Amino acid sequence: MRDRRDTLKNPQQELRIFRVRSLLAALLIVALTGLLMGRLVYLQVVQHEVYSTRSEKNRVRVEPLPPTRGLIQDRNGVLLAENRPTYNLTLTRERVEDLDETLDLLEALLELSEEEAEAFRLRSRQRQRPFQPALLMSDLDEAQIARLAVNRHRLPGIEIEAQLLRYYPDANITAHALGYVGRINAEELKTLDLGRYAGTHFIGKTGVERFYEDVLHGQAGLRKVETNARGRVLRELGRTDPVPGQDLTLTLDMKLQTLAYELLDGRRGSIVAIAPATGEILAMVSAPGFDSNQFVTGIDFASYRALQEDLDLPLFNRAIRGQYPPGSTIKPFLAMAGLAEGVITPDRTINDPGFYQLPNDSRRYRNWLRWGHGRVDMERSIAVSNNTYYYSLAHDLGIDRLHDQMSGFGFGQRVGHDVFGESAALMPSRDWKRGRFGQPWYPGETLSVGIGQGYWQVTPLQLATATAVLANRGEWVKPRLASRIGDEIVELDLPATPPDLKIENDQWWDRIFSGMEKVLTGHEGTARRTGVELEYRMGGKSGTAQVFSLGQDQRYNAEELAERLRDHALFMAFAPLEDPQIAVSVIVENAGGGSTHAAHLARAMTDAWLLEEEEVDVEELREALEHDTGTVAGN
Template sequence: MPRPRHTLKNAHQEMQLIRVRSWVAALAVLVLIGVLASRLVYLQVMQHDVYITRSEKNRVRVEPLPPTRGLIFDRRGELLAENRPTYNLTLVRERADDLDATLELLAELLELPEKEIEAFRQRSRQRQRPYQPALLMSDLDARQIARLAVNRYRLPGVEVEGQLLRYYPDPEIMSHALGFVGRINTDELERLDSGNYAGTHFIGKTGVERFYEDALHGKAGLRKIETNARGRVLRELERSDPVPGQDLTLTLDKRMQQLAVDLLGGRRGSIVAIEPATGDILAMVSTPGFDSNQFVTGISVANYRELQDDIDLPLFNRATRGHYPPGSTIKPFMAIAGLSEGRITPRTTIRDPGYYQLPNDSRRYRNWLRWGHGRVDLERALEVSNNTYFYSLAHELGIDGISRQLRRFGFGERVAEDIYGESPGLLPSREWKRGRFDMPWYPGETLSAGIGQGYWQITPLQLASATALLANRGHRVPPHLAARVGDKEVRMDRTKIEPDIELADAGWWQDVIDGMEAVLSGREGTARRSGQGLKYRMAGKSGTAQVFSLGKDEKYNAEELAERLRDHALFMAFAPVEDPQIAVAVIVENAGGGSSHAAHLARAMTDKWLLDFKHLPRLQRAGNDNTSVTTQKTPGGVEG
């Protein structure tokens, strides 16, 4: 059977179909071109600033240039704090492909102990702004640098950079006075000027380093560099050099510092020496000290715990923060208070039977000499350190008069111009006790205050400052540590300083000083052994500060007490009497009587300054006397 014939194709219909398909294809192409064009306009026009910035960041990088920290010198130009070259490990987090993997590799290459790895990770998170390097490790050794160099291709964002690191040539004798620098921590990052501290990894933490941080640090610089895709520097496009920190010249004398440390001989204590006419602090020592270089690169946990747990408290600055009862060293100032208040005259005498009794009170407040000193006037009371005389005077003054008068000498106040962390101590008063204990003040407590016991708390720096004020016959020159910042002398603004102490009779100063001179040169002077062979006139006062209170009629016996319960030995002095050039305060903890265990230390300090160094010129000042620095318990009977 034949097949049926097929109908021929419709050419017109085929052309219509092709034409429709062509238009659809053309339209799709046009739509795609439009999308591409709009995207191109968006990227090239609307997002031009964004992408040009990203491009520049890939090609051009801005790096901070940290300033060189200023050096610190003593008054004779001896270097106390310098900068030595070292290599640091830094990390730019944004350039690290995998931060955790990078840190793990670094810990492996540097062979870090497990206990330090977490601190290592924390440092990687500390930074001031994007693309700024975080300091991971300081003072790399040659072996570590070599291992990092070999593996550099595996460590994007990690750099080994050369930098000057703080170094203290004499840390043990200068640790407390100078303080130290350390790594910038998170809290400090929040308060610092991120621009000025860009690239800086260290900041002053304590002492002079902290107080004069702004001057010592300097101003950071910047440099703009061009890099390739791998981050390698091709050329430097622009540079703004950093301004180095200013050098600091202190009033301290390194030789006097060393002498003070040697005299204390490892015992717990402090020696502060001041030049009365200028307020220059010649020595300010607290022992034991510590190696401040450990803190610059970051002290290990074990070493820091060892310092913290040390029973002798080497980290504690006894000179500015140690609190001690002044003992009998307070008596010359009590004498001035009594004269100023009109309670005594230089010729006022009492009869000392060996004790003092308050009216209508059977309790006896004993003199250190049980049988008493007989008839005693002001000069002899100071010479023999008679407690009964000053019990009587304290009762006459009352605690209000004592507080009012002795505050003029700086007790209960911060006395220095430029010492970071100085404590004001404690000058007892009626108001203080009410606020502290919600209790009234009792008359017996006034007697304790009159001989420097009870609630009293002073610092060695305060005692030295008050001694210098006494040596100056009331002329006030606040103590300070800085002599020059760069080429500029540090000056005090006398309009901001408390007025001088003026007495109704200027001769009273000499009356008190005569009694202090008799302490060393008098027949009954408590420190007459230390005064033997003096080649100049020296005035001083010994003191013995109780660590705990004795009961009624109880006798002190050092041999029966644990070493740390024994009395503190104190001595304050100045010389020469007619032209004071040095005032000294000495405190030796748990040493016993001040006349036996502290007076000879003060004598050694004055001997060295006046006899060995007197041919040297004084530190040059820009002015004369008006030159000043602008900076921003119940007693049990104690021998003097």
């Protein structure tokens, strides 16, 4: 029995087992305690800086402070571009837990249409640093702000921020000259200084806003704020104030700009006015205009499509990008070229039978007056706009000298100093045609260029600039839109200004001006009705630009043509002759003869500038244009 009990219970063995297990347990506890202590040492000592920084980030947030964009005003201090307070919706991706869920909720709260929702999602995924806020929506209304505020706890990373938004008081009138700002897109983000543009959602897209972006934008600042667990700001810990953009004073005169827009009366066209002595652009209008405020916050698809599909092309800046045959407006410039090259003298005459023929060529290049003007000298050729005289002059000059002389006036070049998006248009040459068409230049093409037709294309700004150079007797002053940047005056001596033009006898300028004055006051002048009761001496030249070419024996009849196939009306002028204060170019598309439709508008512009005490009666002028239909074809 005893042996059996010993087998069932062995205290010594159990004691040994207990001791071993106790020792293993103690060792395990020591090991785990050591591991825990080691981990604590690692976290508290080795990784102290890392977790301290993370903890601070949970409590302190750095927010960018966008700068206030500089204001734009006209020469008299009238605000053309200002900033108004608005509320924007922004998203910071690193603070958003579920982007798609958040966007679904936002779309429901903001009651977005399908198109708006699609644009909304595109903006949310715009390439941006995850810790910087991305603009989702601008100019929130009170109802939207209220719904977002109530649901703030469901929208981490979504903020409503108060900001100043660009606003154009006279958007339709200044849209093309000023341009507009818009949301920064993905392509622009690749090239921008993200530090300078931190917190900024808008950038200049066109016009003055684009050209002077660096001046107007300013420098972003930042602030450190303490927040609670929900991201609500508790207090500000420090700040670096943003540097506001500089204000910009333009050379534009808003009264003259508005008048030019009203004179065009919704018709397609452009009016540009320049002060010859300084190059200041006093007015630069392209009609029809558009509401540039729509582009600031993001124009909706339907409105943008309507603007794009409008046959009148309101988005197209005719003043600097419209390209038109200059017609007879270039005859004073050709006269100057003939004098400079010694091809003509002021008293040289030709006999005009109503046409011109090249040697050994049976084709007749006709004058607009089919029976001709008889004996014609330089002054009379300008006054009556005689084509035959300029066919002959162009042939004697040749296309090479003609091209070089006209290039000296700025034709075929970008002439403006700070005019963004300007076209160079086209001053044709022998080399240009060979490069463009692989063909030689023909003498008949020189004759077409000699009356401002054929390949020759000008912009309204180029024509006004050339007129200013003519008024200055060949002295170049580069056109500009800015007169003052902040407190700094923009100097007249601008870079890349072309050289002055010279002729042998300074009195020859007077002879050219005399011919231009007779356009308005002479008994044969093509725009003599416009010059009635002028209170100052004015020189001008009408022009009619063909939209399509007529055959050898075809005659132009506007009444038989569709409106958009009718000739363009042009007029260039400057005044007063003895001390030019304003140079103007007018182009009215498909209006017929420049001697009527465009000349009256140029006269109204010079009246408004020179006779400051008088107001131009636009309604009376419209009535006069309706009754004065006596245009002369080809002029």
